[in-house]
Amino acid sequence: MKLNYSLDDMRYFCAVAQHGSFKQAAVALDIPLSTLSRRVAKLEEDLSIRLLNRDAHRVQLTHSGQKYYERSLPLFEELNDVAVCLLQDKTQAKGTIRISAPVNFGVLVLAQHFNAFLNQYPDIHLDVRLSNQTIDIEEEAIDIAFRVGDHNAAHWIGRHLTNIHFVICGAVNLDMFQLKSPADLEGFPTVVCAPMSTWKLQHNTSGEMQTYTPSNNIRLKVDDISLLTRAIQDGIGIGFIPDYHAQPLIDSGELRQVLPEWRNQPRGCQMLYRDRDNMPFRLRLLIDFMLKRFNDNPLQKCLILTGQID
Incomplete structure:
Protein backbone atom coordinates (compact mmCIF):
# COMPACT_ATOMS: atom_id res chain seq x y z
CA MET A 1 0.00 0.00 0.00
CA GLN A 92 27.75 29.28 18.79
CA ALA A 93 31.50 28.75 19.13
CA LYS A 94 31.34 25.00 19.68
CA GLY A 95 31.76 21.73 17.83
CA THR A 96 34.53 19.96 15.90
CA ILE A 97 36.62 21.24 12.97
CA ARG A 98 38.40 18.69 10.78
CA ILE A 99 41.73 19.99 9.45
CA SER A 100 44.24 18.68 6.92
CA ALA A 101 47.82 20.01 6.78
CA PRO A 102 51.33 18.94 5.69
CA VAL A 103 53.29 17.23 8.47
CA ASN A 104 56.23 19.62 8.79
CA PHE A 105 54.35 22.87 8.32
CA GLY A 106 51.64 21.58 10.64
CA VAL A 107 54.04 20.67 13.45
CA LEU A 108 56.51 23.54 13.15
CA VAL A 109 54.19 26.43 12.23
CA LEU A 110 50.48 25.70 12.51
CA ALA A 111 50.48 23.82 15.83
CA GLN A 112 51.13 26.93 17.94
CA HIS A 113 48.26 28.76 16.24
CA PHE A 114 45.88 25.84 16.70
CA ASN A 115 46.75 25.70 20.41
CA ALA A 116 46.20 29.45 20.81
CA PHE A 117 42.82 29.09 19.08
CA LEU A 118 41.78 26.24 21.38
CA ASN A 119 42.76 28.26 24.44
CA GLN A 120 40.58 31.13 23.21
CA TYR A 121 37.57 28.93 22.33
CA PRO A 122 37.29 26.09 24.89
CA ASP A 123 34.10 24.60 23.39
CA ILE A 124 35.65 24.08 19.95
CA HIS A 125 37.57 20.88 19.18
CA LEU A 126 40.12 20.36 16.38
CA ASP A 127 40.60 17.05 14.57
CA VAL A 128 43.94 17.59 12.79
CA ARG A 129 45.09 15.15 10.07
CA LEU A 130 48.76 15.61 9.12
CA SER A 131 50.00 14.07 5.89
CA ASN A 132 52.56 14.87 3.21
CA GLN A 133 50.35 13.07 0.72
CA THR A 134 47.69 14.99 -1.21
CA ILE A 135 44.58 13.47 0.33
CA ASP A 136 41.06 13.79 -1.06
CA ILE A 137 39.75 16.53 1.22
CA GLU A 138 36.19 15.98 -0.04
CA GLU A 139 36.36 12.23 0.63
CA GLU A 140 37.81 12.79 4.11
CA ALA A 141 35.13 15.40 4.97
CA ILE A 142 37.78 18.02 5.73
CA ASP A 143 36.51 21.45 6.83
CA ILE A 144 39.74 23.44 6.39
CA ALA A 145 42.89 22.37 4.54
CA PHE A 146 46.33 23.97 4.55
CA ARG A 147 48.47 23.52 1.45
CA VAL A 148 52.01 24.60 0.58
CA GLY A 149 52.48 25.35 -3.11
CA ASP A 150 49.81 25.02 -5.77
CA HIS A 151 46.59 23.16 -5.08
CA ASN A 152 44.03 21.56 -7.40
CA ALA A 153 41.03 21.55 -5.07
CA ALA A 154 38.30 22.70 -7.44
CA HIS A 155 35.53 24.84 -5.94
CA TRP A 156 37.51 25.43 -2.73
CA ILE A 157 38.30 28.99 -1.69
CA GLY A 158 42.01 29.63 -1.11
CA ARG A 159 43.31 32.35 1.25
CA HIS A 160 47.01 33.14 1.11
CA LEU A 161 48.70 33.04 4.53
CA THR A 162 52.41 33.43 3.89
CA ASN A 163 55.33 32.59 1.60
CA ILE A 164 57.93 29.99 2.48
CA HIS A 165 61.54 30.04 1.28
CA PHE A 166 63.91 27.09 1.44
CA VAL A 167 67.64 27.47 2.10
CA ILE A 168 70.54 25.06 1.68
CA CYS A 169 72.10 23.98 4.97
CA GLY A 170 75.03 21.87 6.12
CA ALA A 171 76.78 20.84 9.30
CA VAL A 172 78.56 23.60 11.26
CA ASN A 173 81.98 22.11 10.42
CA LEU A 174 81.21 21.75 6.70
CA ASP A 175 84.04 22.79 4.37
CA MET A 176 82.29 25.09 1.89
CA PHE A 177 85.42 26.37 0.17
CA GLN A 178 84.60 24.61 -3.11
CA LEU A 179 80.93 25.71 -3.15
CA LYS A 180 80.63 28.96 -5.09
CA SER A 181 77.40 28.46 -7.06
CA PRO A 182 74.58 25.90 -7.34
CA ALA A 183 76.51 24.17 -10.13
CA ASP A 184 79.18 23.21 -7.56
CA LEU A 185 76.62 21.16 -5.62
CA GLU A 186 76.77 18.36 -8.20
CA GLY A 187 77.98 15.19 -6.55
CA PHE A 188 78.17 16.75 -3.10
CA PRO A 189 76.82 14.45 -0.33
CA THR A 190 73.11 15.29 -0.03
CA VAL A 191 70.09 14.48 2.10
CA VAL A 192 66.83 14.77 0.14
CA CYS A 193 63.48 15.42 1.78
CA ALA A 194 60.28 14.76 -0.19
CA PRO A 195 58.57 16.46 -1.88
CA MET A 196 61.40 19.00 -2.47
CA SER A 197 63.42 16.79 -4.81
CA THR A 198 64.21 19.68 -7.17
CA TRP A 199 65.75 22.87 -5.80
CA LYS A 200 64.66 25.92 -7.80
CA LEU A 201 67.13 28.56 -6.68
CA GLN A 202 67.18 32.31 -7.14
CA HIS A 203 70.06 34.70 -6.39
CA ASN A 204 69.06 37.25 -3.73
CA THR A 205 70.69 40.19 -5.54
CA SER A 206 70.80 39.49 -9.27
CA GLY A 207 67.59 37.47 -9.48
CA GLU A 208 69.38 34.84 -11.56
CA MET A 209 67.57 31.49 -11.59
CA GLN A 210 69.20 28.07 -11.40
CA THR A 211 67.68 24.64 -10.89
CA TYR A 212 69.49 21.83 -9.13
CA THR A 213 68.16 18.28 -8.90
CA PRO A 214 70.24 16.05 -6.62
CA SER A 215 70.98 12.80 -8.42
CA ASN A 216 74.49 11.73 -7.48
CA ASN A 217 75.69 10.89 -3.99
CA ILE A 218 72.28 11.07 -2.30
CA ARG A 219 73.13 9.66 1.12
CA LEU A 220 69.61 9.64 2.58
CA LYS A 221 66.01 10.20 1.47
CA VAL A 222 63.40 11.18 4.07
CA ASP A 223 59.93 12.75 4.23
CA ASP A 224 60.32 14.48 7.59
CA ILE A 225 62.07 17.78 8.38
CA SER A 226 63.28 16.55 11.78
CA LEU A 227 65.06 13.56 10.20
CA LEU A 228 66.48 15.82 7.50
CA THR A 229 67.80 18.29 10.07
CA ARG A 230 69.35 15.58 12.27
CA ALA A 231 71.15 14.03 9.29
CA ILE A 232 72.52 17.40 8.19
CA GLN A 233 73.71 18.24 11.71
CA ASP A 234 75.46 14.86 11.90
CA GLY A 235 77.36 15.59 8.70
CA ILE A 236 75.60 13.11 6.41
CA GLY A 237 75.17 15.75 3.71
CA ILE A 238 73.67 19.09 2.78
CA GLY A 239 69.91 19.57 2.53
CA PHE A 240 67.12 21.95 1.58
CA ILE A 241 65.25 23.26 4.64
CA PRO A 242 62.36 25.74 4.98
CA ASP A 243 63.56 29.04 6.41
CA TYR A 244 61.03 29.04 9.27
CA HIS A 245 62.80 25.94 10.61
CA ALA A 246 66.36 26.62 9.45
CA GLN A 247 66.85 30.23 10.58
CA PRO A 248 66.66 29.64 14.37
CA LEU A 249 69.14 26.74 14.00
CA ILE A 250 71.47 28.88 11.90
CA ASP A 251 71.26 31.73 14.42
CA SER A 252 72.03 29.37 17.31
CA GLY A 253 75.02 27.84 15.51
CA GLU A 254 73.46 24.38 15.09
CA LEU A 255 73.40 24.57 11.28
CA ARG A 256 75.41 26.43 8.67
CA GLN A 257 73.83 28.00 5.62
CA VAL A 258 75.33 26.94 2.31
CA LEU A 259 75.38 29.44 -0.58
CA PRO A 260 73.58 32.04 1.59
CA GLU A 261 73.00 34.30 -1.40
CA TRP A 262 70.75 31.64 -2.97
CA ARG A 263 67.30 30.47 -1.90
CA ASN A 264 64.26 29.06 -3.65
CA GLN A 265 61.46 31.06 -5.18
CA PRO A 266 58.74 31.55 -2.56
CA ARG A 267 56.16 28.80 -2.14
CA GLY A 268 52.81 30.10 -1.01
CA CYS A 269 50.89 28.58 1.88
CA GLN A 270 47.13 28.70 1.49
CA MET A 271 44.19 27.96 3.73
CA LEU A 272 41.35 26.26 1.84
CA TYR A 273 37.69 26.01 2.77
CA ARG A 274 34.59 24.98 0.89
CA ASP A 275 31.93 27.68 1.28
CA ARG A 276 32.26 31.38 2.05
CA ASP A 277 28.64 31.96 3.14
CA ASN A 278 26.96 28.84 4.54
CA MET A 279 29.53 27.74 7.09
CA PRO A 280 29.33 26.94 10.81
CA PHE A 281 30.30 29.79 13.12
CA ARG A 282 33.29 27.80 14.44
CA LEU A 283 34.81 27.64 10.94
CA ARG A 284 34.44 31.39 10.45
CA LEU A 285 36.15 31.95 13.80
CA LEU A 286 39.14 29.77 12.85
CA ILE A 287 39.48 31.32 9.40
CA ASP A 288 39.46 34.86 10.80
CA PHE A 289 41.82 33.83 13.62
CA MET A 290 44.42 32.36 11.23
CA LEU A 291 44.23 35.31 8.83
CA LYS A 292 44.80 37.73 11.71
CA ARG A 293 47.71 35.72 13.10
CA PHE A 294 49.51 35.69 9.77
CA ASN A 295 48.59 39.12 8.42
CA ASP A 296 48.73 41.52 11.39
CA ASN A 297 52.07 42.96 10.23
CA PRO A 298 55.23 41.71 8.47
CA LEU A 299 57.41 41.76 11.59
CA GLN A 300 54.96 39.71 13.62
CA LYS A 301 54.59 37.27 10.75
CA CYS A 302 58.34 36.76 10.66
CA LEU A 303 58.55 36.22 14.42
CA ILE A 304 55.62 33.82 14.42
CA LEU A 305 57.13 31.74 11.63
CA THR A 306 60.43 31.41 13.48
CA GLY A 307 58.70 30.59 16.76
CA GLN A 308 59.97 33.66 18.61
CA ILE A 309 56.43 34.69 19.63
CA ASP A 310 53.14 32.81 19.83
Missing part, protein backbone atom coordinates in the same frame (compact mmCIF):
# COMPACT_ATOMS: atom_id res chain seq x y z
CA LYS A 2 1.45 3.34 -1.05
CA LEU A 3 0.99 6.11 1.50
CA ASN A 4 0.90 9.67 0.23
CA TYR A 5 0.50 12.37 2.85
CA SER A 6 2.22 15.49 4.05
CA LEU A 7 4.64 15.73 6.98
CA ASP A 8 3.04 19.09 7.68
CA ASP A 9 -0.30 17.36 8.10
CA MET A 10 1.29 14.93 10.57
CA ARG A 11 2.72 17.88 12.50
CA TYR A 12 -0.67 19.62 12.55
CA PHE A 13 -2.34 16.48 13.87
CA CYS A 14 0.29 16.14 16.63
CA ALA A 15 -0.32 19.75 17.65
CA VAL A 16 -4.08 19.13 17.95
CA ALA A 17 -3.43 15.98 19.98
CA GLN A 18 -1.02 17.83 22.27
CA HIS A 19 -3.34 20.77 22.93
CA GLY A 20 -6.56 18.76 22.90
CA SER A 21 -8.11 21.57 20.88
CA PHE A 22 -8.15 22.72 17.26
CA LYS A 23 -8.41 26.34 18.38
CA GLN A 24 -5.39 26.23 20.70
CA ALA A 25 -3.36 24.26 18.17
CA ALA A 26 -4.17 26.80 15.43
CA VAL A 27 -2.93 29.63 17.68
CA ALA A 28 0.28 27.70 18.50
CA LEU A 29 0.90 26.92 14.82
CA ASP A 30 -0.09 30.44 13.72
CA ILE A 31 -2.42 29.18 10.97
CA PRO A 32 -6.18 29.72 10.44
CA LEU A 33 -8.47 27.33 12.31
CA SER A 34 -10.22 26.39 9.06
CA THR A 35 -6.88 25.47 7.43
CA LEU A 36 -5.90 23.30 10.39
CA SER A 37 -9.21 21.46 10.39
CA ARG A 38 -9.01 20.87 6.64
CA ARG A 39 -5.42 19.57 6.80
CA VAL A 40 -6.11 17.11 9.62
CA ALA A 41 -9.17 15.85 7.76
CA LYS A 42 -6.99 15.40 4.66
CA LEU A 43 -4.52 13.32 6.71
CA GLU A 44 -7.33 11.06 7.90
CA GLU A 45 -8.53 10.72 4.33
CA ASP A 46 -5.06 9.83 3.08
CA LEU A 47 -4.62 7.24 5.85
CA SER A 48 -8.20 5.98 5.44
CA ILE A 49 -8.63 5.97 9.21
CA ARG A 50 -10.24 8.25 11.81
CA LEU A 51 -7.68 9.74 14.18
CA LEU A 52 -9.87 12.15 16.15
CA ASN A 53 -13.38 12.18 17.53
CA ARG A 54 -14.75 15.71 17.40
CA ASP A 55 -17.73 17.31 19.10
CA ALA A 56 -18.69 20.88 19.86
CA HIS A 57 -16.67 21.08 23.07
CA ARG A 58 -13.68 18.77 22.86
CA VAL A 59 -11.41 16.63 20.69
CA GLN A 60 -10.49 13.08 21.64
CA LEU A 61 -8.01 10.69 20.08
CA THR A 62 -9.35 7.46 18.73
CA HIS A 63 -7.49 4.27 19.64
CA SER A 64 -5.74 4.38 16.25
CA GLY A 65 -5.14 8.10 16.68
CA GLN A 66 -3.46 7.50 20.06
CA LYS A 67 -1.06 4.96 18.55
CA TYR A 68 -0.35 7.24 15.58
CA TYR A 69 0.34 10.18 17.89
CA GLU A 70 2.67 8.19 20.17
CA ARG A 71 4.73 7.02 17.18
CA SER A 72 4.73 10.35 15.32
CA LEU A 73 5.55 12.80 18.12
CA PRO A 74 9.15 11.58 18.73
CA LEU A 75 9.90 12.08 15.03
CA PHE A 76 9.10 15.78 15.24
CA GLU A 77 10.95 16.14 18.53
CA GLU A 78 14.04 14.69 16.81
CA LEU A 79 13.60 17.04 13.84
CA ASN A 80 13.37 19.98 16.24
CA ASP A 81 16.58 18.83 17.97
CA VAL A 82 18.32 18.66 14.59
CA ALA A 83 17.14 22.17 13.75
CA VAL A 84 18.40 23.47 17.10
CA CYS A 85 21.81 21.86 16.51
CA LEU A 86 22.03 23.43 13.06
CA LEU A 87 21.12 26.81 14.50
CA GLN A 88 23.84 26.40 17.12
CA ASP A 89 26.33 25.68 14.33
CA LYS A 90 25.53 29.09 12.88
CA THR A 91 25.60 31.04 16.15
